[in-house]
Amino acid sequence: MAMYKYGNLLVHSQDAAFDSIHNPGAPTPHSGIYRCTACGDEVASNAGNPLPPQNHRQHQPAQGAIRWQLLVYAQQQQ
Ligand SMILES: [Zn+2]
Numbered sequence: 001m002a003m004y005k006y007g008n009l010l011v012h013s014q015d016a017a018f019d020s021i022h023n024p025g026a027p028t029p030h031s032g033i034y035r036c037t038a039c040g041d042e043v044a045s046n047a048g049n050p051l052p053p054q055n056h057r058q059h060q061p062a063q064g065a066i067r068w069q070l071l072v073y074a075q076q077q078q
Pocket of ligand 1: 036037038039040041059066067
């Protein structure tokens with residue numbers, strides 16, 4: 001599970017970007033930390049780069065397919 005130390009540097013959000021589920025290898029929609037909904041593994045990925053493919057970590061058959069969900073949305077200054 002992702003950790004942080006200084007909660008005053010993070011903000012809670014209801015942005016719909018957190019609700020989308022993405023396939024392995026799909027373009028990363030927003031820079032940030034993504035979590036596999038099946039096994040809980042977490043990765044950092046930059047916008048436009050492919051999300052990690054099927055072999056990011058071996059799943060047990062009962063875990064099902066790798067699916068990435070945005071966990072922490074990086075806010076880049078304009
Ligand atoms: Zn996984």
